[in-house]
Amino acid sequence: MTIRRYLVKDMKEARARIRYELGSDAIIVSSRKVRPKGWKNLFRKKRLEVTAALDSPRSAPSFPNPPAGKIPEGTVRSSVRPEAQRQQPQQLLQQGSREEHLEKEIRELKKMMDRLMEEKEGSEGSEGRSFPVCLMQHLKTMDLDDSVLREVTAFCSQVGNAGMDLRKARQFFSDFFHRSILTEEKAEQRVWVFIGPTGVGKTTTIAKLAAREVLKGRKTGLITLDTFRIGAVGQLRTYADILHIPLEVISSRQDMSGAADRLQNCDRILVDSAGSNSRRMDQLLEIQACLDEIKEKQTILAVSATTRRSDLKMILENYGNVGYDSIILTKLDETQCYGSILNIGCYSDKPIRYFTVGQAVPEDIRQVSGENLLDYVLKGMEV
Known part of the structure; x- marks a missing residue:
């Protein structure tokens, strides 16, 4: 089995490199955020480390070429496994069926993992950050009062990271505006x-x-x-x-x-x-x-x-x-x-x-x- 690690910007780049180097049969085993080593990288953004694996095809067993002439009978007997001699045709068919079923499960698992990673990538902001993280980083650049940040944080916790998106954020701030900024004023004067x-x-x-x-x-x-x-x-x-x-x-x-x-x-x-x-x-x-x-x-x-x-x-x-x-x-x-x-x-x-x-x-x-x-x-x- 071939296992390789890739340090990339996002999952899209990872999949492209994996397909190019290992082929379409490779599967993604794990992914995590890491910061490159060294003090120069201390303040740099974290990168995505993706581990991929490819199940190498089995090679046929190799045997030394016997010398020309008559092959000793003992050599022939020792080169054949006793288990294989005892296997019946029905057992061989069942074994082949199990291997095909296992290969099918691996292919389905690979498709499922790719689909999950795509969904995760779609729900994340730039460079793999979740939407709530993107939102809080955006708000922290706006010189906001701490009470606003606490209110947003509480709302994100209530909704949950997976459920927080731009639509929910717009609804939160819309409610905030109508409660605090768009309140009714007294009757218009001349x-x-x-x-x-x-x-x-x-x-x-x-x-x-x-x-x-x-x-x-x-x-x-x-x-x-x-x-x-x-x-x-x-x-x-x-x-x-x-x-x-x-x-x-x-x-x-x-x-x-x-x-x-x-x-x-x-x-x-x-x-x-x-x-x-x-x-x-x-x-x-x-x-x-x-x-x-x-x-x-x-x-x-x-x-x-x-x-x-x-x-x-x-x-x-x-x-x-x-x-x-x-x-x-x-x-x-x-x-x-x-x-x-x-x-x-x-x-x-x-x-x-x-x-x-x-x-x-x-x-x-x-x-x-x-x-x-x-x-x-x-x-x-x-x-």
Whole structure:
């Protein structure tokens, strides 16, 4: 019997090499993950070690050629096994039948093992990793809160490695979104106020939403409190001129109610506040005092998808003191790490309402749904 071991990337490569070197009659005896020896290979990925066997055909017994002439009678008798002399024809037929049956069983066993390996390979991720392992490795690159990872781990254990696949993962995250991110918010108000840290793209986001409202046939007005940032008023005025909608610029909270009254014929009023340092409570309290001048409003917090986990948690907690009703996640096109989507569900009980994916007005803004969030969270999953 010929036995060989192969160090390969996956089972597909193993079967190809086995068929090439040993032929189609060889069978796979075992497979396991191993790491190549040596300190240089310490941090390399494990390889697949596959052991294959081929049952070599029996060779006919060889006898020394007798010298020419008469063969001694004793030699002839000694070269024939006594058992063979005593075997009857019926016994020989039965023995042949058993050998054929055994060969058939071996062939069936080989087919079954090949089929099982194909099924196993189909249920595994790249380089032989199981789907749950692939999923956890994917999620660990997303700077996720530990509570999310624990919840996913518990779900994988509940379902079982064999039963966990992409469909189950999508169902898990869909349930998570509807429970934590797509929760119902209060009845829609006429006035939308936008707050958030500096540099998250509030003004551009407001322009996108204003354009959407105008395209829907709604009378829309703009108010800006952001008189501190150079060019902020000019940027919003440009958008207002393009859309042919009114813009009110105010410099103090006392002007807020008057500006809202001047836009009372508008179906929608969008208010741009000054960006603030989320660590400065004095700035946040100043924004809160200004917003208190508007009695009926919906406050929307804008946060960037590029914000790292610890900062995102602080922003959501500190702006929680100001009060907000929903969230807009901006700059989703500027990152490959979409963990902020799930982290918001951990750190806030408010829903994500929109997300932005570029600078184009009004195209690059999307209303949140379970499906488009799933596409981002599971983007790049190797299955």
